[in-house]
Amino acid sequence: MPIALENVGIAVRDLDEAVSFFTDLGLTVLGRDEVSGEWADTAVGLDGNHAKIAVLQTPDGRGQLEFFEYIHPDAIETEPTLPNEIGMHRVAFSVDDIDDALAIAARHGCHPLRGVATYEDVYKLTYLRGPSGILVMFAQDLRKGASA
Known part of the structure; x- marks a missing residue:
């Protein structure tokens, strides 16, 4: 199917x-x-x-x-989802420039939960809280744009 x-x-x-x-x-x-x-x-x-x-x-x-x-019916307020909770977790986006994405998010009052991490010189990534507490992940592939 x-x-x-x-x-x-x-x-x-x-x-x-x-x-x-x-x-x-x-x-x-x-x-x-x-x-x-x-x-x-x-x-x-x-x-x-x-x-x-x-x-x-x-x-x-x-x-x-x-x-x-x-x-x-009326919406039910819940506590924001934590990164280790079971269930719907986050929405993840690939971005060309994580700093640009974070600047846009900051204009909406949304900031990284802890900072920006670098994974094995391959990705820069971070989680932030978007509108209504939605967990949003940005990931920048550091291999793109690197000379071959």
């Missing part, structure tokens, strides 16, 4: 804040909508499901994120 990843869905506190953060990083909005009705209740498994949504695509066209801001 052929299978393909459609997108990763993430519930957020503020849809506009999430869209602003990720579009500043280079993703583009494919569409925005408000969903509700019996089909939405059935698909998601929540009675009275009503949410604002936005679908964003990565510049390479291969990845999509779908964000939901719940109108009904």
Whole structure:
């Protein structure tokens, strides 16, 4: 059976804040909508499901994120996910320049959890908290641009 990843869905506190953060990083909005009705209740498994949504695509066209801001039922606040928790963990992005990506994130008040690490002179990487506490990883391949 052929299978393909459609997108990763993430519930957020503020849809506009999430869209602003990720579009500043280079993703583009494919569409925005408000969903509700019996089909939405059935698909998601929540009675009275009503949410604002936005679908964003990565510049390479291969990845999509779908964000939901719940109108009904009320969103449930949880503690931010820790890096060692079981379950949905993080969204990871390859970036050409980690310093540029971190400067964009900083304009949104988002900073590395601890700093930027270098893995075996191959990658620079870091985790940060994005909008609604989403864990976001940036990774810069240090081999790109190195002379052969």
